[in-house]
Amino acid sequence: MAPTQDDYDTPWKDAVTRYFPAFMAFFFPQAHRQIDWRRPHDFLDQELAQLARDGELGKRLADRLVRVYTHDGGQRWVLIHLEVQGRRERAFAERIFSYHYRTYDRFRRPVASLVLLTDDSPRWRPHRFCYQLFGCQIQLDFSVVKLSDYAPRIEQLLRQSNPFGLVAAAHLLTRQTRGDAARRHAAKWRLTRLLYARDWDKQRIIDLYVLIDWVMRLPPELELVLWRDIQTLEREQAMRYVSSVERIGMEKGREEGLREGRQEGRQEGRQEGRQEGRQEGRQEGRSELLALLIETRFGSVPPAIRARLAAADTGELDAWARKLFSATSLDEVFGGA
Structure with missing residues (x-):
């Protein structure tokens, strides 16, 4: 991975x-x-x-x-x-x-x-x-x-009623699992289940999950596993927070990117195909995640913005994402598009 x-x-x-x-x-x-x-x-x-x-x-x-x-x-x-x-x-x-x-x-x-x-x-x-x-x-x-200094007290952080207990734990666990995707996946899934168990309003749960998702990045294969588990969790608890049309679209984009990479790999070499598939899937995933963040902040995403997201490269997506968190309007993010 x-x-x-x-x-x-x-x-x-x-x-x-x-x-x-x-x-x-x-x-x-x-x-x-x-x-x-x-x-x-x-x-x-x-x-x-x-x-x-x-x-x-x-x-x-x-x-x-x-x-x-x-x-x-x-x-x-x-x-x-x-x-x-x-x-x-x-x-x-x-x-x-x-x-x-x-x-x-x-x-x-x-x-x-x-x-x-x-x-x-x-x-x-x-x-x-x-x-x-x-x-x-x-x-x-x-x-x-x-x-x-909070690292020895991660279990206490996870029990905190203050949301920054979870934010701090996510940061510390991200550092502790650097280079170990399997451990990070397990830690992220645990934080997700704890977040769903909190008696918080829907918007706070969405906001905090977006933060956890942003900092605890996983390879595309494990992201797919995590999102399928989240969809199952939401069905079991009869709640729908972060599992959305945009996320499903992101998952499909990653799957399609991986399939294309595998097909190209048969023709030009398996390793190269896998790398290209992962790259395409990851880029489509970033595009769909940014669409979800825009919808969370400003409501529905205009078609013109969706088109720009779909055509953007990784550098453009990262630049827009950084602007989004402090912007008060879409014009500030996309320059009046």
């Missing part, structure tokens, strides 16, 4: 955006208690992008800048700069400091820098930036949570 390339940043960004209060309660409970959740919170995406451009800090997919209100009547509102960091970065602490002071300079409001480290380097725990010169000292201590 061909190896899969794991994508961690996109699911985290989407999860934080959709369920920010739950995220804060799970990873930063002290800050969560100080926020007045009766008042709305706002994601300042454009402002953060401008700060990054002004400081030549680069585009950071998992960065979020959030305006919240506190219980302290002395402050009208404050800002949270949140970073989900999935890999080691030499100048990471300096970058957090740069975002922090640029945010304060832009808004003149108190700023809290909060960091979730999702990398697999146990000893890498940046939490401070400081320097001193001629009797002057600058220091920023920022709050850090290391996701790998």
Whole structure:
């Protein structure tokens, strides 16, 4: 089976955006208690992008800048700069400091820098930036949570009522099963059954399954097995959440791609045919998954968009998928198509 390339940043960004209060309660409970959740919170995406451009800090997919209100009547509102960091970065602490002071300079409001480290380097725990010169000292201590610290407690995560227990478990299990497709399939199927067993509304179950599905990628053959099991589960429990027309179409596309690959393999070599079949099936699968995400966010998919999805290559599909999670309209994803 061909190896899969794991994508961690996109699911985290989407999860934080959709369920920010739950995220804060799970990873930063002290800050969560100080926020007045009766008042709305706002994601300042454009402002953060401008700060990054002004400081030549680069585009950071998992960065979020959030305006919240506190219980302290002395402050009208404050800002949270949140970073989900999935890999080691030499100048990471300096970058957090740069975002922090640029945010304060832009808004003149108190700023809290909060960091979730999702990398697999146990000893890498940046939490401070400081320097001193001629009797002057600058220091920023920022709050850090290391996701790998939860690894010994995966069973506890799976019992959490907070949805980020499952999200964190999915991330950790994805890292633990890297290179072992059979174990990952078993872990993904278990998470799926646990998700269906929760007393959550339909939309939350769909949202969280999409996140789990995105991060826990499987080879096409095992995806087919998983989706058949999901369809059986939904029939047994008389519920229909993630098994949909789009998913059935994706499954058929993968099967057809594999069949075509096998036929070509008889003529030009079995190995080459299998690889091409997997590639075609995987690409059609991505197209149908993106159609499902679009329908979940914006309703029915226009025929013109479906045509573009069907004709797109892998790079285009990945680019549209990244835009989709922060877009407010289809025009933002497809450029006014």
